[in-house]
Amino acid sequence: MWFKVKKTHYFPHTVHYCFSSMPRLSETRRFLQSSSSLNCDDLLSNAAEKKSIEEVLAGAELAPAQCLWTTEASGSVQLRMDELCPEQPITVHQMFTNSVQKYGKLTALASKRGNKWEKVTFSEYYHLSRMAAKGFLKLGLEQFHSVAILGFNSAEWFIAAVGTVFAGGIMAGIYTTNSPDACLYVAKDSRANVIVVENQKQLDKILQLPHLKAIVQYSGSLKEKLPNFYSWEEFMGLGLEVSDQELDEVISSQKANQCCALIYTSGTTGSPKGVMLSHDNITWTAHHASRAGDMQPAEIRQESLVSYLPLSHIAAQIYDLWTGIQWGEQVSFAQPDALKGSLVDTLREVTPTAHMGVPRVWEKIMEKIKEGISRCGYMKRKLVTWAMSVSLEANQRLTKYKSFLFTLADSLVLQKLHAELGISNCVKFFSGAAPIGNETLQFFLGLNIWLYEAYGMSESSGPHFMSGPKAYRFSSCGKVVPGCRYKLVNVDADGIGEVCFWGRNVFMGFLNLEDKTKEALDEDGWLRSGDLGKVDEDGFLYITGRIKELIITAGGENVAPLSIEDAVKQELPIISNAMLIGDKRKFLSMLLTLKCTINPETTEPTDILSLGAVEFCQRHGSQSTKVSDIIGGKDKIVYQSIEEGIARVNSKATSNAQRIQKWTIIGKDFSIVGGELGPTMKLRRPVVLQMYHSEIESFYRE
Numbered sequence: 001m002w003f004k005v006k007k008t009h010y011f012p013h014t015v016h017y018c019f020s021s022m023p024r025l026s027e028t029r030r031f032l033q034s035s036s037s038l039n040c041d042d043l044l045s046n047a048a049e050k051k052s053i054e055e056v057l058a059g060a061e062l063a064p065a066q067c068l069w070t071t072e073a074s075g076s077v078q079l080r081m082d083e084l085c086p087e088q089p090i091t092v093h094q095m096f097t098n099s100v101q102k103y104g105k106l107t108a109l110a111s112k113r114g115n116k117w118e119k120v121t122f123s124e125y126y127h128l129s130r131m132a133a134k135g136f137l138k139l140g141l142e143q144f145h146s147v148a149i150l151g152f153n154s155a156e157w158f159i160a161a162v163g164t165v166f167a168g169g170i171m172a173g174i175y176t177t178n179s180p181d182a183c184l185y186v187a188k189d190s191r192a193n194v195i196v197v198e199n200q201k202q203l204d205k206i207l208q209l210p211h212l213k214a215i216v217q218y219s220g221s222l223k224e225k226l227p228n229f230y231s232w233e234e235f236m237g238l239g240l241e242v243s244d245q246e247l248d249e250v251i252s253s254q255k256a257n258q259c260c261a262l263i264y265t266s267g268t269t270g271s272p273k274g275v276m277l278s279h280d281n282i283t284w285t286a287h288h289a290s291r292a293g294d295m296q297p298a299e300i301r302q303e304s305l306v307s308y309l310p311l312s313h314i315a316a317q318i319y320d321l322w323t324g325i326q327w328g329e330q331v332s333f334a335q336p337d338a339l340k341g342s343l344v345d346t347l348r349e350v351t352p353t354a355h356m357g358v359p360r361v362w363e364k365i366m367e368k369i370k371e372g373i374s375r376c377g378y379m380k381r382k383l384v385t386w387a388m389s390v391s392l393e394a395n396q397r398l399t400k401y402k403s404f405l406f407t408l409a410d411s412l413v414l415q416k417l418h419a420e421l422g423i424s425n426c427v428k429f430f431s432g433a434a435p436i437g438n439e440t441l442q443f444f445l446g447l448n449i450w451l452y453e454a455y456g457m458s459e460s461s462g463p464h465f466m467s468g469p470k471a472y473r474f475s476s477c478g479k480v481v482p483g484c485r486y487k488l489v490n491v492d493a494d495g496i497g498e499v500c501f502w503g504r505n506v507f508m509g510f511l512n513l514e515d516k517t518k519e520a521l522d523e524d525g526w527l528r529s530g531d532l533g534k535v536d537e538d539g540f541l542y543i544t545g546r547i548k549e550l551i552i553t554a555g556g557e558n559v560a561p562l563s564i565e566d567a568v569k570q571e572l573p574i575i576s577n578a579m580l581i582g583d584k585r586k587f588l589s590m591l592l593t594l595k596c597t598i599n600p601e602t603t604e605p606t607d608i609l610s611l612g613a614v615e616f617c618q619r620h621g622s623q624s625t626k627v628s629d630i631i632g633g634k635d636k637i638v639y640q641s642i643e644e645g646i647a648r649v650n651s652k653a654t655s656n657a658q659r660i661q662k663w664t665i666i667g668k669d670f671s672i673v674g675g676e677l678g679p680t681m682k683l684r685r686p687v688v689l690q691m692y693h694s695e696i697e698s699f700y701r702e
Helices: 025-034 040-044 053-057 092-103 122-138 155-166 180-189 200-207 232-241 244-252 279-292 314-327 343-350 359-375 378-396 404-421 438-446 514-520 561-571 611-619 636-651 685-691 693-699
Strands: 015-018 107-113 116-121 146-150 170-174 192-197 215-217 229-231 259-264 274-278 304-307 330-333 354-357 428-431 451-457 462-466 485-489 497-502 527-535 541-546 575-581 588-594 596-598 605-609 660-665
Touching (some): 092 122, 107 122, 122 155, 180 192, 180 200, 259 279, 314 330, 314 354, 314 451, 314 462, 359 378, 378 438, 514 527, 561 588
Parallel strands (some): 015 215, 428 451
Antiparallel strands (some): 451 462
């Protein structure tokens, strides 16, 4: 089963795996029973030194380091430990063993196979991660080389990630929407020894890579049996050939200030950058940021959540994977078509206690709910509208006291809506990865759903500011995570400046990119966010824009596009995306797209207007039902309505330079498939500027 891996020009020591589904629970237990160490306490003791669990959990000594940053995968860094965050650093393995001691018998992972949910306890999860680690060691994974994981969220994704770290490697997620070239870039940049893929679709991308060594696939059957192709079961079986002592020696050599994870940026403004995160980055953030959001340890109440956002993004990875281990949470995996419509089915079955979405997901949920309400009969529609208005008014007061009317609206209408959405047990709702609009926040307050914003970046291991039940202000990102620091630099007369971060969550550096790392960190080691914001007297942060997105007109006027774009979308509910143009231009212009239905198979926008968009047309006297009915000035009624809406936005502008002078409607909505949106549905402005160059230039022709 074992083979020698030879160096290649493209991938030194590279082995590739493909998996798609976890072995069924009976097979899981077969693996555990085949292991020489069934007793969890035995596994938690170091085979070489026989350390007690108390000594193991006391924290590993740190690797020597002379600097706060490094760009080498094998490098180590000084930790930003001070009186605000003095906690003893620990490795991922130490965090996991601590959790197994406390939560070993609780369910950790749940995967639906057919009509049945198969569950894995924390003790089994830990054992499986060790088996995966030993499998990686058997196949030649070298210390500080990566395992790149390409697939939708699954128990195998988690086990491969944790197993990689246990084996001394560096885990690196790859977006499932990546092109073969983008996959190649990450694999080369991260020095991948191993590539794990989910299914045939992702396998086809990997097969285009040169010098393929091995593949493991667990869903369906391989098209043809080739040398060094493994099923997931075969791969896990390799671990039986590696002793616990060999693995424990690797684990005991790990230090909390060394790299164990790579998060690749989306590459919107250039090639993706590998954000190096240390054991301490992950374990400290999983502990502190989650508590800022009021996530509870399982000994108080086991949290339950549904994993569906891309794990290659820091938001989902820290929330689903690492925090799940830290606090003993039950993570249930959605189906791969979650964002095509099946997510609500999973939510109804799981009824999670907490749920996270990116702004675009919350917007889509809002649109679906609005469509559902519009289909109701007159009396029911009136009842829902009344209940939402009562809830919005009550929640905007920010008081604990709720009126009788609110209690009535909640019991008669809102609780039933929550049950239909599968969130009847959910008490915490989070939004992250991008700014969320006020319209969306207000809509969900009307449903008695408070969306708690998290603000941070990959380079801060996720959230640096958090909203939560104890720290909430409308449209604010909340307060700084306890143990972290912030400062505003280059503050203007309005109190707005660039937000900078300091804390144990600040990254090690960009892999192999010294110049970029020095750009990101100032001379004192503060992380520059590139975001503009202000902080109120109570410590709540409000993001006002992004420095790189700041438009500086030909007349020298600084314009933050986000607030203007949000105002247009709020004024005109037919608009899906709005992008402001005007950098180095004489005036502002705007690209608009219309809300439309999505092809459930391809996730591409169709030509059919959404129900809400059709209703907008009808309210203004138009009979249009398609995007093509409107664009190019065909529907003068809709064009006039949009013109009037933009005029209302312009009437609130602080100066003439802040007014939108020209606009046009693009024939197709922006999408991930189309390239205008990134994996977390964030607008990729440089891409849009290139794609619609001719439309933009037409605005400024004399």
